[in-house]
Amino acid sequence: MTRRRTWASRLADAAIITVSIIWMLPLFFAILMSFRPQRDPITNGNIFFGSTLTLANYMSAWEVAPWPAHYANSIIFVVGVLVVQVFTITMAGYAFARLRFPGRNLLLGIVLLQMMIPTGVLLVQNFATIRTLGLYDTQIAMMVPYWGSAFGTLLMRQAFREVPYELEEAARIDGANWAQIMRHVYIPLTIPSYVAFALVSISSHWNEFLWPFIVTRSAHVQPLTVGLNKLYQTSDVGALYGQLMAGTLMVIAPLVILFILFQRRFIESFASSGIK
Amino acid sequence: MFSRDVCRRLYGVLAVLAVLVPLGVTSAQDTITLDFYYPTAVDGPIAQILEEYAQQFEAENPGIDVNPIYTGSYVDTRQAIQTEIQGGGTGPDVAVMLATDIFSLAEEGYVVPVQQFIDQMEDPEAFVSDFYESLMVNSVDEEGTIWSIPFQRSTPILYYNKDMFREAGLDPEQPPRNRDELVEYAQKLTLPNGERWGLMVAIAGDFPIWLFQSFVMANGQNLVEESPAKVYLNTPEAVDALKFLIDLGSTYRVQPEGGTSWGDTPTAFTSGQAAMIYHTVGSLTSILQNADFEVGVGYLPSGPAGEDGTGYGTPTGGGNLYIFANSTPEEQEAAWKWVQFLASPEIQADWGAKTGYIAARRSAWETDILQELVAQYPQYAVARDQLEIAGKEFTSYRAIDVQNIINNTVSSILAGERTDIETALAEAQAQIDSLLAEYQ
Incomplete structure (x- = not known):
């Protein structure tokens, strides 16, 4: 028995290692290319360090855009979206989970429908709204369409429904008002869902390109992805992979570091919130 | 607690106002x-x-x-x-x-x-x-x-590696002038087993129309003439251009079959994987910077439409x-x-x-x-x-749609997905003609 289990677990380990190597390969090649000189592409025989290592790609990538401003804007964008989202999904999630009111199912259906509409379809309409509000070329403009989240609302609705209703009743008997019930009962019990939602929200908005690109024009409000586009669009000279990879790594670095730091927490959250 | 949420909402309103107010003020028109x-x-x-x-x-x-x-x-x-x-x-x-x-x-x-x-x-x-x-x-x-x-x-040009020309016994000051010389030189410059290609035409991928057009023009018929309502795709000149491009890979074996990708070709040249390339003059600065050999530049070799200059095809x-x-x-x-x-x-x-x-x-x-x-x-x-x-770059009414049709057709032929060149071009021509019918 024991022997067979070791054999099986070794096989599982081998499979996991193989899969993670496959997953790591693109990142590995991106790092490799970003440090190789422009004239030695990855296809040029000596795949590993046959040529020289250089920081030239990072230096030229750094020159192309005002990166410190882009970093600040990306952080403002994702945090600004997340903070408001947490507020709205908590309110809406609770309403759909616990309150009884006429038209609740219809409203929930509408929220669900919203998840099915591709954002590209709404581009012109959303732009018109932003312009009417006078928000064009501001950081707020990038955030506004994401302040409500259908996915987050549904996620919190499910999470709140799993909290035993008796806990809310007990708190009410103890004299807690609604805000206190949220603070002391619902939110602490659903932290894993919030963490999971935050991860999805942060990573998707960190990587968002089209909408910020459409509603902003000034480099001092544009996020990293729009800056990275400058390195990507070099069709009149052919592809400059080294420089592009250097820029890409600069852009994803904060997310990667965040993930490594909070890895265990994230995985626990995903496991307990049921998102896979 | 509730008051904190109210505060947060107020901050939001203030933030919006902070953005709106200056916008209203700075509309002075001097x-x-x-x-x-x-x-x-x-x-x-x-x-x-x-x-x-x-x-x-x-x-x-x-x-x-x-x-x-x-x-x-x-x-x-x-x-x-x-x-x-x-x-x-x-x-x-x-x-x-x-x-x-x-x-x-x-x-x-x-x-x-x-x-x-x-x-x-x-x-x-x-x-x-x-x-x-x-x-x-x-x-x-x-x-x-x-x-x-x-x-x-910009405009496409022929880049060549003068060091490799010398090595192959070719005159480094004389790039190939026509297609016969192009093939002949490329054969001399190609090393076996893909170690080095004599030629790379950056025509693989989803935007082949530009360099494809140069070959068609060199055959004596541009894809478009005076009128933006008429496209000349289903022509013997276009068929011949495609056949020549395919032959470079499959018959003469001087370039990878189907050509090479736009992005990779300049680096293939500077790293010595290709002795001659077709690419844009836009790459010249970075090629000169990155090459550790003598870079030669020539006109795109002329086509069979004539050696007197009329057979040059450059959009x-x-x-x-x-x-x-x-x-x-x-x-x-x-x-x-x-x-x-x-x-x-x-x-x-x-x-x-x-x-x-x-x-x-x-x-x-x-x-x-x-x-x-x-x-x-x-x-x-x-x-x-x-x-x-040089000649007119391809454009027409509905230029984006028409270009897409040409690009898709040409790349499927070059990639070997379609081997019936004449039929493929006739189909594409019919599609284009129906798109442009309202402009006749």
Whole structure:
């Protein structure tokens, strides 16, 4: 028995290692290319360090855009979206989970429908709204369409429904008002869902390109992805992979570091919130 | 607790107000501000260069502010402008867009012809004729009205490795002049087992039309003539061009079958994997920087249409300056000043030297800056001189849709997905004709 289990677990380990190597390969090649000189592409025989290592790609990538401003804007964008989202999904999630009111199912259906509409379809309409509000070329403009989240609302609705209703009743008997019930009962019990939602929200908005690109024009409000586009669009000279990879790594670095730091927490959250 | 949420909401309102209020205040109209969109597709500190131009222009033209805005690729720029105008916005005052966008921009009513401003110049004739005809041919419509001014232009050229020419016993000062020589040289330069290719034509991928057009033109029939309502795709010349491109890979075995990708070809050349490549002159600066061998540059070899020059086939490419219809007449006047500034010989020369785009005016090549560049790197002069024999880049009504049809057809043939060239071209031609039927 024991022997067979070791054999099986070794096989599982081998499979996991193989899969993670496959997953790591693109990142590995991106790092490799970003440090190789422009004239030695990855296809040029000596795949590993046959040529020289250089920081030239990072230096030229750094020159192309005002990166410190882009970093600040990306952080403002994702945090600004997340903070408001947490507020709205908590309110809406609770309403759909616990309150009884006429038209609740219809409203929930509408929220669900919203998840099915591709954002590209709404581009012109959303732009018109932003312009009417006078928000064009501001950081707020990038955030506004994401302040409500259908996915987050549904996620919190499910999470709140799993909290035993008796806990809310007990708190009410103890004299807690609604805000206190949220603070002391619902939110602490659903932290894993919030963490999971935050991860999805942060990573998707960190990587968002089209909408910020459409509603902003000034480099001092544009996020990293729009800056990275400058390195990507070099069709009149052919592809400059080294420089592009250097820029890409600069852009994803904060997310990667965040993930490594909070890895265990994230995985626990995903496991307990049921998102896979 | 609830009060904290209320506070948060208040902060949100305040934040919105903080943004709105200054916007309302700064609408005083004493200076004209021009939004200038540019999709410059070369590397380097482009934003800084254009910011310097804007400052120089503002110093010379008090009362006009220029706001250069990078807008991604040509496709991104088009999408941004479309969204803005359809969403009720104004769009830019001046933008660099493809020269070949002329008919779609005119049809959508986004731009005004610059002809009206040229007509008011002291000597319109001298201004227009200073630009290379092969570049201006894409700026005019059927009636001869000029819609745009060349800005960041390019043209395909043949790059070759002089060291490898010497090694193979070829004259390093004599690039192949016609297709027979191209094949012959490429065969001598190719090493077995893919160790080195004699030739790489950067035609694989989803945008083969540009280099494909050069082969068709060299056969004596361009894909488009005077009329933007007529496309010549299903022709013996196009069939022959495709057969030759396929033969380069499968019969002569001098390049990878199907050609090579646009992005990878310049690095394949600088790293010694290819002895000759077809690519844009835009790559010349970075190729010269990265190559550790002597780089030779030649005209694209001529096709069977004649050795006397008529068989040369070179389209041009790149972006022109357009003035937008949504701007007020005062803004358009100011915009025209900015366009003239960017198209001036001094700026064209400086821009060309810094980016690798080819200066569009003859007088720009007489400035010190380009004279010195040519003295140091005569390769630039080859691309310039080739402009004299270059032809019209493909454009038509519904240019984007038509280009897509041509690109899809050509790439499926080159990739070997379709082997019945004649049928494939006939089908594509029928599709194009039905698209263009309403313009006949």
